[in-house]
Amino acid sequence: MILACSLGLQVAYAHVEERYQLPSLDTPVSVRVYPEVSLYTNLRVRKNAVNLTSKEKAAFVHALNTLKNTYRKGSSISIYDEFVSLHVGLMEFMSAKINIAHAMPAFLPWHREYLLRLEQALQTIDPSVTVPYWDWTDAKALDVILREDFLGSKGQGIIVKIPGVGNFEGGFVQTGAMANWVLNENLHIEPIHQSSLGTHLLRFVKIPPFDRYPIPQEKIAALKKVDNYEIFRALLEGDTSIDKSGNLVPDWTLHNYAHGIIGGAKVKYLNILPFRDHQIQILGTMNSILSSPYDPIFWLNHSNVDRLWAEWQDDGHTGANFYPKNQAPRVPLGNNLNDPMWPWDGNVSRQNNFIPQGILSLLPKLAADDVVTPADVLDFRQLGYTYDTTLHKN
Ligand SMILES: [Cu+2]
Known part of the structure; x- marks a missing residue:
């Protein structure tokens, strides 16, 4: 199936890059503020995936599968697919033609809210469930996640030939808990050619150039040293790095690279960065930025x-002083501290016709008073959860 689309998704990215510039590395930052965390009790704890018991893994998988097979009254797609549709819909509802949730300051708050809502949906099935995390620096984490008792397995059945490097196998996920998932082909999109990736979950694990795993610990240490939120976001999302001379340079690392480790892409040049600029075909579900929540590894x-x-917030970057406020037009609407973020924006965002009507009709209708701004999600403990690595502060 080909998506009939008059404007390419690449056009949307071009907008992003023209309109938003990171501040310089020497931009002054506020004085550090540490959280007063003793106020919170009974927080749900998100754990490292490698430390889950088999019971915890089974509960997470069971809750995911239940959402995948449960339909709200009047909806043609399952609750899980509705979550996917919101991520796909980001490309359509961009205030001021900006995709707020990627390569933009709202990337972190938008995904915090998105993850929380998925977690709350899982907890309606099983209140003990929290979303575990994938520590990219842990060599064994990938194997644990891809085992059949958890979110396995690797894809099978398609050989990717990389001249001078070798042949690699990926393809359909044929065994494990997600083997029977049927994906909606309109929501499962190869973004470069705007064709459908079909109805089956696709993985191409550790295929070059996305074969460098684990991600070095030093990268995380360097990230944590940055005090400016906007630069921290860019480094963590992975569209930017700091080079040896201390300059900000385009890259495809950390979070973005982790998408590639699972999803894979064909690239023009294996060793030239950023990979994003010369990806010529996205192979698997997880590396399609729009459709990636269809692969449950997305949540981890x-x-x-x-x-x-x-952790960065706890380390002295607590509160609203560490988030851009009233910086429009430099920081586009939808990204500032008190800007509502689509789809939680009281239905005010304009449509941009990047995506066919067929997808629009799948989006869940949200209440006009369901409004969320970055300011609403800065304090994660207030949202009811913490991490096993931020526990000592509670
Ligand atoms: Cu992502």
Whole structure:
């Protein structure tokens, strides 16, 4: 199936890059503020995936599968697919033609809210469930996640030939808890050619150039040293790095790279960065930025992103002074501290016709008073959860 789309998704990215510039590395930052965390009790704890008991893994998988097979009254797609549709819909509802949730300051708060809502939906099935995180620096984490008793397995049945490097196998996830998932082909999109990735979960694990795993601990240490929120976001999302001379340079690392480790892409040049600029075909579900929540590993990846932000916040970057406020037009609407973020924006965002009507009709209708701004989600403990790495502060 080909998505009939007059404007390419690449056009949307071009907008993003024209309109938003990171501040310079020497921008002054506020004095550090540490959280007063003793106020919170009974927080749900998100754990490292490698430390889950078999019972905890089974509970998480059971809750995911239940959402995948449960339909709200009047909806043609399951509750899980509705979550996916919101991520796909980001491309459509961009205030001021900006995709707020990627390569933008709202990336972290938007995904914090998104993850929380998925977690709350899982907890309606099983209140003990929290979203575990994938620590990218842990060599064994990937194997644990891809085992059949958890979110396994690797894809099978399609050989990717990389001249001069070798042949690699990926393809359909044929065994494990997600083997029977049927994906909605309109929500499962290869973004470069705007074709459908079909109805089956696709993985291409550790195929070059996304074969460098684990991610070095030093990368996380360097990230944590940055005090400016906007630069911290760019480094953590992984569209930017700091090079040896201390300059900000385009890259494809950390969170973005983790998407590639599971999803894979064909690239023009294996060793030239950023990979994003010369990806010529996205192979698997997880590396399609729009459709990636269809692969449940998405939630573990974003739990890790959110954990690293939470740790950074605890490390003296607590509160609203560490988030851009009233910086429009430099920081586009939808990204400032008190800007509502689509789809939790009281239905005010404009449509941009990047995505066919067929997808629009799948989006869940949200209440006009269901409004969330970055300010609403800065304090993660107030949202009712913490991480096993931020526990000592509670
Ligand atoms: Cu992501």
